[in-house]
């Protein structure tokens with residue numbers, strides 16, 4: 001971090017949320033570059049995952065091995081992964097002055113296991129308190145678009161990678177379910193207007209990158225101190 005920015009600002013924690021294929025990973029990488037080009041130390045990470053233990057839980061869940069356990073148990077697994085991630089990676093980086101950009105975080109548990117999975121709001125809230133350990137994101141960017149268009153993006157990625165177009169077990173869910181999920185993310189953003197910003201993700205990657213940078217720089221003006229014009 002440059003001396004000027006470290007002297008005037010603390011490190012920020014920014015999460016990206018939204019359905020599958022809306023461009024979260026693409027934009028997390030682009031924002032990381034922007035921050036670094038502006039002399040700000042930053043790391044990117046993802047959920048579930050980010051640490052060895054959390055990545056082990058990720059592969060267990062995404063292989064479908066916890067599916068029969070039910071949404072409540074999966075919420076507990078996601079929270080266990082999150083607790084390790086917060087303690088081992090997120091909190092130490094923030095404490096050291098490094099910004100943290102995370103591809104999905106606690107709102108995904110609210111949206112997937114809570115609002116669409118039917119897990120009781122109180123359990124979701126208790127797990128959140130435990131796993132976040134006080135580390136509520138400073139900003140959450142919700143990338144919003146029609147899931148059908150986002151699906152086509154994911155299919156194209158799989159075709160380009162020479163993969164069978166099957167999707168992981170979440171991506172196999174019905175389109176209607178994904179529309180409900182989209183509404184869930186919008187409801188979360190609506191309930192947390194001071195933290196969340198909803199951006200239309202159905203646009204060109206470069207244009208979306210510009211909108212995200214404008215959002216981050218407006219929210220944290222110190223990020224652009226010394227930025228190129």
Ligand SMILES: Nc1ncnc2c1ncn2[C@@H]1O[C@H](COP(=O)(O)OP(=O)(O)O)[C@@H](O)[C@H]1O
Nearest residue numbers: 020021022023024025026153154157203204205
């Ligand atoms: N704005 C965009 N327009 C078109 N395709 C995009 C855009 N952003 C990302 N993609 C492509 O769509 C696919 C899914 O993007 P990705 O960033 O992995 O989404 P997510 O992390 O939300 O699942 C990738 O193949 C990516 O290259």
Ligand SMILES: Cc1cn([C@H]2C[C@H](O)[C@@H](COP(=O)(O)OP(=O)(O)O)O2)c(=O)[nH]c1=O
Nearest residue numbers: 019020021047048078104105108109112170
């Ligand atoms: C973090 C988190 C993810 N998930 C789901 C969302 C995704 O379907 C999956 C993560 O897979 P991933 O391949 O990272 O999805 P994407 O590319 O769409 O971001 O796990 C939950 O159900 N709850 C959670 O708390």
